[in-house]
Amino acid sequence: MQEFLQHLVNGLLTGGGFALAALGLTLIFGVLNIVNFAHGAFYALGAYVALSLMGRTGLGYFVALVVAMVVVGAFASALDPLIFRRLRGKGELPTIIASMGLSLIMVDGIRLLWGAAPQYLESPYVTKVIRLGSIIINGQLALVFVVALLLVLALYLFIEKTWMGLQIRMLAQDEVAAQLMGVNIHRTAAATWAISGALTAAAGVLVLPVFALNPFVGDSAGLTSFAVVIFGGVGSVLGTVLAGFVLAIGQSLAEGYLLSGITEIVAFTLMILVLILRPKGLLGKGA
Amino acid sequence: MQTTVAQDAKSAIDERARKNTRSSLIAVAVLALVMFAVPVFVGDSPYLMQVAVTTLFFAALAQSLNLSMGFAGVVSFAQAAFYGIGAYTSALVALHFGVGFWGGFIAAILMTFVLAVILGLPTLRLGGPYLAIATIGLQVIIQSVLLRWTSLTKGPAGINNIVAPTLFGMQIRQGVSYYLMVAVWLMVIIVLLYRISRTRLGYELLATREAEGAALAIGVPVSRLRIAIFALSAALAGGTGSLYAHYIGSIDPYVFDLTLSATVLVMVLLGGRASIIGVTIGAAILTLLPEYLQAVSNYRMVLYGAGMVLLTLFFPKGLAGLAILRRSFGRGARKEQGEGVAGVDA
Amino acid sequence: MLEVVNLTKHFGGVRALDDVTFSVSSGEVVGLIGPNGAGKTTCFNVIAGALKPTAGTVKFAWTDVTGWSADRISRLGVARTFQNIAMFPELTVWDNVYAAAVTRMKAGYLQCVLGLPWARSEARALESVVWDTLALVGLAEEADTISSQLPYGYQRRLEIARALATRPRLILLDEPVAGMNASETADIMELIRKLRSEHTVLVIEHDMSLVMGVCDRVIVLDNGKKIADGEPDAVQRDERVIQAYLGGDIDAELIA
DSSP states (O other): OHHHHHHHHHHHHHHHHHHHHHHHHHHHHHHHOOOOTTHHHHHHHHHHHHHHHHHHHOOOHHHHHHHHHHHHHHHHHHHHHHTGGGGTTSOHHHHHHHHHHHHHHHHHHHHHHHOSSOBOOOOTTTTOEEEETTEEEEHHHHHHHHHHHHHHHHHHHHHHHSHHHHHHHHHHHOHHHHHHTTOOHHHHHHHHHHHHHHHHHHHHHHHGGGSOBOTTHHHHHHHHHHHHHHHHOTTOHHHHHHHHHHHHHHHHHHHHHSOTTOHHHHHHHHHHHHHHHOTTTTTOSOO | OOOHHHHHHHHHHHHHHHHHHHHHHHHHHHHHHHHHHHHHHHTTOHHHHHHHHHHHHHHHHHHHHHIIIIITOOOOSOHHHHHHHHHHHHHHHHHHHOOHHHHHHHHHHHHHHHHHHHHHHHHTTOOHHHHHHHHHHHHHHHHHHHHHOHHHHOGGGOBOOOOOOEETTEEOOTTHHHHHHHHHHHHHHHHHHHHHHHSHHHHHHHHHHHOHHHHHHTTOOHHHHHHHHHHHHHHHHHHHHHHHHHHHSOBOGGGSSHHHHHHHHHHHHHHOTTOHHHHHHHHHHHHHHHHHTGGGGGGHHHHHHHHHHHHHHHOTTOGGGSGGGOOOSTTOOOOBTTBOOOOSOO | OEEEEEEEEEETTEEEEEEEEEEEOTTOEEEEEOSTTSSHHHHHHHHHTSSOOSEEEEEETTEEOTTOOHHHHHHHTEEEOOTTOOOOTTSBHHHHHHHHHHTTOSSOHHHHHHTOHHHHHHHHHHHHHHHHHHHHHTOGGGTTSBGGGSOHHHHHHHHHHHHHHTOOSEEEEESTTTTOOHHHHHHHHHHHHHHTTTOEEEEEOSOHHHHHHHOSEEEEEETTEEEEEEOHHHHHHOHHHHHHHHHSOOOHHHHO
């Protein structure tokens, strides 16, 4: 029983990371209709930028987190005018290929700039542990959970309450109608990219202290995010968050009780089943 | 009684059809010539022969995907998975049933075909990006299964000592003889694609791509065709996988990954969808280029990625979009300045 | 030939078709008219298999085809044109029609790919079928033109040619003369008269000169319900029909 609870708790905490990592993707996919294969690269990039900030300039972990979010967000928003703006309306294959190419550029760029050897992102919480009865809670994971929820809340408020958030929501509904209503598509798209980049970078900075950094660390995060987004429903913030938790808990239980390494198979089979049976996902706006 | 204008139209159409057929045959003949001439020039260098065979494997994979993407409009990121299933099926069947390469080859083709039908039935109903994502899911799942089902596939260790094929009592080992075998296979695929494009099936597929609703209205069994072509495409990849397994002698699951699928897909895009010659050239370029860019090999991935981005931005129609390679389908559409139907063959 | 019984189609809360029953006999040319939004095209879509009915049955040639897919119904011998023209835009006129003709080949895909002699000769024979069809609709001279570049009137003819190339028994024409002038309309009417010897035709039209001139019978829909079914003259004078048109869009030609 206790083992079960432990797996459950681990899953719950990791769920925060899954959710945060996937949020950026659901935004890009839902609002801009772009299947972003470079998503994992932003995750890695965030961590590496934080690494440099902390190493070179001696910034603290939390400051580095914020700065990394800003830097990666700015970088992401530049991608729209450079690449994706020109592909709008040309169907999904060009954006898939372009984002794949972008991913290669980013990941290999990371390798060239920072080297391929494993590196370690220091966080004050990595070694801390909280005990609840006999359940062990890893400090960093707890941090991920808390910050993720905060960021989700912030995102929710932004989308619901601000002018830009409204534009984003309109663009997600219908590009033509949004344009007719005066939404500045280019700026809204850039803003969406910026938010996506920032959130994903944050996820990287928060989760990766638990593991070692290497340039390819984003690949599996990117793929898993796809499963989360589809499962939760493309374009739905709440759905993605829910799905993140469900999948993380499922993974934790599966790894604990079944074979380890079966996660990918389970996650993607679930994803495909969702696509076939209920394309809307848990809460999505529809296929 | 036809008017003279109508007669002119008829002769224009017939003339163009004849020219099309002629140039296609010439293109295929030239391709065959080049392919079979290669061993003459590089036969002594085992390294170069290896590069040549690798190019053929990629060209075969690219053409198999071309069938699915270019002809049926089904974007698939799962080609490497079917390639792998073919390789493993062939190796295992040859091993456990003692039927050697040929038994394994046939088993590989059948296995991938059936599997693709089963997997395709539910997924090919999906549209647009969701289909692509689903095929990515299939690719990841299949590779994971190959990696984890250790009792069957020996997992990460892979399968070794795969028998070489025998033909007329002679063993065909790496080198010129295997190259020729793969070359024949590639020609079979190319001729198959070419014949499909020229006949009834090609027309029905074209109709499906142009206007699916109208295609249904004239009686084209759209969903059945899609599944059939997807399965055929997978089977061709499977057959190629079998040839690969018996060539290389030992296989492991790591080769058959999403990156390989994506590479093959880019080859199809580079060549221009549905363009048979274009895709062959595209495959050749993308296989040979890394070899020649050894000097900048440290930046290889960045360059490759940049190439992909530039491709989508500026050359969405691929090589087939270039004037020289542009032809048209069937009797031929008249070209307007600068735009044309993406040809089925060069 | 065609029997539609209690056909109903709901879209959410909208009743596009409400308990519609009628039949079309072999060799007839029947008009389907009604104010805009009456459900005429929905009716076609259901008959042709593009939509599944919420209730009711469709029988074609004594076979129950309710719920069949569009391509299956097409292969049974039903051809249709579309209200907003669905050609294969990048193909020539010739290819458009050939693509349709090819679907009725007896030779299978494999036989064609293998280049078997009877497959080749059948493919060649189809070419003359295509030319004949093009001549029938008057498009032979435009055979080499890319279909998206055809003038509007010709595009409609192409739709008809393509439908004919599938050798149907029943042809569903959806507003074949929409947007055409009087002489073009007369040409199409002539074409329909030529068709009647070998085909059964169901026509949706707003143009009353065509309906009166060519149809043996007229069925009137309004708000998804059938409100009249009979000879053109009788229907024209039917109270409910006049009411339906006056109440909604006014079609001056009807009153004249």
